[in-house]
Amino acid sequence: MGALLDIDRLAVALPGPRGPLPILHDVSLTVGEGELVGIAGESGCGKSMTAQTVLGLLPPGAKTTGSARFDGRELLTLDRKGWQRVRGRGIAMVFQDPTAALHPMLTVGTQLTEHMRIHLGMNRKAAQRRAVDLLDQVRLPDPERALRAYPHQFSGGMRQRVAIAGALAAQPRLLIADEPTTALDVTVQAGILALLDRLRRDTGLAVAFITHDLGVLSALTARSYVFYAGRVVEAGPTGALLTGPRHPYTAALLGARPHGGQTGVALTPIPGSPPAPGELPPGCAFSTRCAHVRDECRTAVPPLHPAGPDRTSACVIRTELEVAA
Amino acid sequence: MTLLEIEAVHVEHKPRGRAPVRAVAGVDLAVAPGQIVGLVGESGCGKSSLARVAAGLTAPSAGQVRYAGRPVTPLGWRRRNADEVGLQMVFQNPYASLNPRRAVGEQLLDGVPAEVAGPARRARVAELLDRVGMPATAAARYPHQFSGGQRQRLAIARALAPQPRVIIADEPVTALDASSQAQVVNLLVGLVRELGMGMLFISHDLALVHEIADVTAVMYLGKIVEAAPTRRLWEQPLHPYTRALIDAVPRISAEPVLPATLAGEVPDPANAPSGCRFAPRCPHAFDRCAEAPPTVATGPSAAVACWLHQPQPAHL
Secondary structure, three states, rough: OOOEEEEEEEEEEEEEOEEEEEEEEEEEEOOOOOOOEEOOOOOOHHHHHHHHHOOOOOOOOOOOOOEEOOOEOOOOOOOHHHHEEEEOOOOOEEEOOHOOOOOOOOHHHEEEEEEEEHHOOHHHHHHHHHHHHHHHHOOOOOHHHOOOOOOOOOOHHHHHHHHHHHHHHHOEEEEEEEOOOOOOHHHHHHHHHHHHHHHHHOOOOEEEEEEEOOHHHHHHOOOOEEEEEEEEEEEEEEHHHHHHOHHHHHHHHHHOOOOOOOOOOOOOOOOOOOOOOOOOOOOOOOOOOEEEEEEEEHHHOOOOEEEEOOOOOOOOOOOOOOOOO | OOEEEEEEEEEEEEEOOOOOOOEEEEEEEEEOOEEEEEEOOOOOOOOOHHEEEEEEOOOOOEEEEEOEEEEEOOOOOOOOHHHHHEEEEEOOOHHHHOOOEEEEEEHHHHHHHOOOHHHHHHHHHHHHHHHOOOOOHHOOOOHOOOOOOHHHHHHHHHHHHHOOOOOEOOOOOOOOOHHHHHHHHHHHHHHHHHHHOOOEOOOOOHHHHHHOOOOEEEEEEEEEEEEEHHHHHOOOOOOHHHHHHHOOOOOOOOOOOOOOOOOOOOOOOOHHOOOOOHHHOOOOOOOOHHOOOOOOOEOOOOEEOOOOOOOOOOOO
């Protein structure tokens, strides 16, 4: 049996002033039933564009090649009706900013029950009961009262939990969470990570968790993909990937984060900044910032190749890399 | 010697038609030259209100802030007193301190002290840009022509123009990507280590504060519940809230380990619990916590406000 979500050699180009602008190149990614998969990288690396493709939210004029299958069904050729069936019951999404997903002038109850009445055909009473259940599941205090409240009456962390309850309302099989905890305090973040993990265990929900925080990636996910400039540069079991990176970009990201304990020791920044789409250097996109660059890196894009058990890396160096301490 | 002293500062916000909110309820904090003091806490704990008072942007409702021994007077419409320009602030959003319609060089010139005259002024601008790792050609460009990380470096250059001795940085790297974050953090740490400035570094990123601060203060609902040399605080947190914050930081490990969760929500500061403010969420709360715990010294530049760590009364 195939994976629940199976993206194969996906490429996406957006219309630009000087012709199509390639955003994603040759992205292959799978998420299994009940699996927690991490997607990491800096802003503009294509993480969110991948999510938008899978939800049919690409801007008009976007060109896609390759395939993205959900539960065996091709997504890239769906029409409007087809997308409506996939969104909600199949795939749901949680954004970094919960206010983006909640209507400010409708009560939480109205917004939660709407999904259930449309996607699950529930009547008002049954939907109300399930809404209370959902809010209870995301550990919102006093769910009955919360149903009558408006989004602005909650704190940021509570709003994000309401947004997650909303995403779960129609019983999706895959939840795409795009930096859902980035704007939150660590204590609130810990609660949301625990919630997602519990939902996966209890209901078999699959989660694709997009983040730039490698600590969150490690704490939550079993398997991860690291994106750079619209490509997957490294993939594998999260623990192995973060404790023994095989791509210089993963190693550089690890070096740039605080490693704790050594007060006064500076971080190791990655020189320069990520290239904009359409301004990629020839060859490996990371070659201009890479500490291990060789001549061959500047001519051809290195393909993903096996790099240890269940691991792949798109780098000519095939051994484990040191992380700058 | 301390450069910046915050003494018994209270900040009260009075929203129209609602009860006053005590954002800061009596805080003492000091920053010495060449020292980074980290201030951490959850959103809404009063960190930013305290930062604005410390920088003299708003007046405290009680208490005092002193810079180099003199009281800081809140900023008015007039040009700031020459003695006080040594106190500068860096904000989370670099646009808060850059004018989008003026070239970067012009804005940096504004801050260069009047004693520097003639061609030396332009030379100073080039030095400032170099200091923050930007090319001299940046002077002729406008803020929107730079990336977020570069813009934050320009905002730091602007803060450095009057040759400050203390910088108050309020979440300076929160909005930046991993690569620019490390660049800006290193720049700020370099300023303190090389130029002997003092810095109050406010962040909700505990791992980052752990990495760079000499002393860390933990704030909860308007009060500092614990302060200690960073390493000590991290290795041996005394206050249950400090422990909860540290345990909530996700870590990199070979197997996924979920960070520990803290029960409950941060209460609304408008009706903060009486007694110890953390008690309703504290796993160790007991009878005494109904009364507010005093802050007691636990070592050099270390103090905690918790009933679990009070010197035992002699008669017991």
